[in-house]
Amino acid sequence: MDLVQQVREGNKVAIARLITKAENEAPEATAALRELYPDTGRAYLIGITGPPGSGKSTLTDKLVKEIRKRGKTVGVIAVDPSSPFTGGAILGDRIRMSDLSLDDGVFIRSMGTRGSLGGLSKATHDAIKILDAAGFDYVFIETVGVGQSEVDIVKTADTTVVVSVPGLGDDIQAIKAGIMEIGDLFVVNKADKDGAEKVVIELGQMLELNQNMGDWYPPIVKTIASTNEGIVGLVDKINEHLNYLANSGELIKRRKERISNEILNLILKRVTTKITGKLSEENFWENELDEILNKLKNPYDVTDRVVDEVLL
Amino acid sequence: MADKIRVLVAKPGLDGHDRGAKVIARAFRDAGFEVIYTGLRQTPEQIVAAAIQEDVDVVAMSLLSGAHGTLMPKVVKLLKEKGADDKLVIGGGVIPDDDIPALKEAGVAEVFTPGTPTSVPIEFIKTHVKK
Amino acid sequence: MYDKEKLAQINQGLTEYEKNWEKSKEKLAAKGKRAERKESFVTGSGFPVKQLYTPLDIADIDYTTEIGFPGQYPFTRGVQPNMYRGRFWTMRQYAGFSTAEESNARYKYLLEQGQTGLSVAFDLPTQIGYDSDHPMSEGEVGKVGVAIDSLADMEILFNGIPLDKVSTSMTINAPASVLLAFYIAVAEKQGVSPDKLTGTIQNDILKEYAARGTYIFPPTPSMRLITDIFEYCSQNVPGWNTISISGYHIREAGSTASQEVAFTLADGIAYVDAAIKAGLDVDTFAGRLSFFFNAHNDLLEEVAKFRAARRIWAKVMKERFGAKKERSMMLRFHTQTGGSTLTAQQPDNNIVRVAIQTLAAVMGGTQSLHTNSKDEALALPTEDSVRIALRTQQIVAYESGVAETVDPLAGSYYVEALTKRIEDEAWAYIKKIDELGGAVKAIEQGYIQKEIQDAAYEYQKEVESGKRVVVGMNKFQIKEAPPEGLLKVDPTVGDLQAKKIADMKAKRDGNAVQTALDELREAAKGDTNLMPVILKAAKVYCTEGEICGVLREVFGEYTPIQVL
Structure with a gap:
């Protein structure tokens, strides 16, 4: 049977294969995504980000279980960094979600960043769409909150949950000012540890300083994911945020922004591919580098020429 | 660029000795593979579900408890039932030579016993993954 | 240990020796010859080894406070004044497989062969608190040890073995209370009261989290179960070693010798802390704490490791916990030879490895010893190979002469310097773990696991690059026929146990x-x-x-x- 149709029906083997094709940038993937596009936009996308050791996987595991209790289905994409040297990666988030593997209403996929410089790759966006089209009610995107990914996650998710924990040294400094403006919910996990209250207070103070707040005042939720404490309340808050997004028109606004970002990225990627293709085709690096080095030409004229030739 | 090889490194059964599994996971990573590590005490059902969702090319199981004769064939069988039998299934650990023919018969592609350099399974995977 | 004048003389001699050696090296180099067979010399754990050790290396070690006399603080030279001149260590082979009936027969065989204590291996379902008929037990029943589901199995396991005459060690951790309860109940049925029982339960959950993997409950209730046992036994089973704080599995998981000492003692500190917090007086339980270490092939490093461990623990108990009784400060330990050092290739070579490791354990002053069988990298040991392993201990005991005097390697410049170095490194780790909030926290954060895994991966890379030679495995290989006569566990044990339940x-x-x-x-x-x-x-x-x-x-x- 046709892969696209199987994905629509929620066949896990098919979903998994299509994600692989998207990761490997196979041409069939683009075709399938084109076909699946009308089926997307129904899932509620939740980003979970936080520093290593903040207990994100355990938190995600418990959130998913709570949402399943409420009768909804969940897709999870766990993104971990790939080694910049070998391209290899160890993706270990499933360890914390072992018993979700057998739940029919849950699909978990681990992805390496594969050279997307710490940000979310195009493949991650494709995977989100595939899970969305497959009919999952919620899609969680879990990323390590370092580098570009935590900014990317906000552009990708409807609701962003920023996780912190006591005892990671410069507690709040670990959360950059940028993320303070974009987190929709703040979780202080491992709240039974010393220093949890201090993190809550510091987060609160930083939120107060934030001028760009709309009508939604980001709540700070304390959890102890390992014992499920605070999880029910956190799911309530997440849903509350969804309602806020829907009722305030913010959801449409965010999704429009996301689409325009995405299209821009697609265009850039296409253009980049075309230009690098052209450059290698005309053996550019070998032919012109010496001339530029010896000042017979300059980088600016060469840039103008290449861009004109490719784009015009 | 060649498609990235994805490997599930799994510890079926109750055996807690994960030195081998963790060393091989690191070696696979350093060989450029994407390794999905499942952690301890996985049932064959959990391993198969993970292998499907992660769409791995290889399911590598490490077992030192002597339960290989039961658990490894069961993983192969379940993969087949779920329509995911295109995956290369390999095993490692304290596995007597006598038991290996039966495991291969059951669909385990290769079995690596103690003292095997990590380069051997790495090469085996590179050669045998259906890409 | 030497006066200043003497040391100056030695120093002068050493300088001379080094100068001459440099000249010889240059001469060799001029002829295009290498003076040394490899670039660097390191111990089994990878620490640099000098060409020569002299009194200068141990000049700072105060004999009276750091080395002392056997049976006296800080117990560097051993916990008893006369060590093996009184009696040998307990020769205790870890055994158990299949059903209680079959294991019972093996125990009787071992006792007949001159073994002096029992050591029970349980299968994985028993170790993880599942009955044999539980779905998670599929394929595991009776495999790595005996399946014990209830008191009924325990009665069979010790049938005909008088529990007041034998000391029994049980490798059981998360459900230690349950198996100890079964044991006490069997004893009562034999008419033996609990205060007559001697033996050990492993009961060391922290190393399960860090290295061995047979945990059940989270740390907090696990620590409670452990301190409950300490308290109960101090009142009711006073001859029982309530815990065997184990470095064995930490080393098997790939740690270095210093890490083995450090992480084990850090776990020990956590147990003592927990017990004191639970309201126990340190001297009521500390004397029943015992330890369990590995013995690897680097003979002298291993001897140094055991000596360092004793010295550190004595200081910890006296200085940190204020123990008053000497017994509370004594680190008594069981040793098992290193399973991970055995090769599947040319398994007979393993007999030699085990012999070296036995020497290390004995010269390190162990209280009891299990020697691995040559076929353990292949399967469960057969009766023949278990006998050879036991004979290895007996040869060392009766023929080698190393048991005739106490701590025979003391005073070796190299061994004393190594002992000090391991001690220093272990203290540094213990300090780091204290900073992280203790062993429980360090494990929860994955610190200890990561240190062990890094060492394990490093070791593997060295073996694969040939930098580290393992005879028969990466050097001196031969073509071998597959080994024969390996022990197989009856695959129907699971069904049999299910029916018994x-x-x-x-x-x-x-x-x-x-x-x-x-x-x-x-x-x-x-x-x-x-x-x-x-x-x-x-x-x-x-x-x-x-x-x-x-x-x-x-x-x-x-x-x-x-x-x-």
């Missing part, structure tokens, strides 16, 4: 079982000592799975942190 359940008093389990549940929710209620449940034939099931319900289960 069903029969036993049909015969027992169902109401008594229910009452006992309800009482256990209530007690677990509170904070009273759990040993009495577990013992009560054991006596009315509640299964291990039922007892652990109730505790799982109340305590929850541990999920490991991902460290790779």
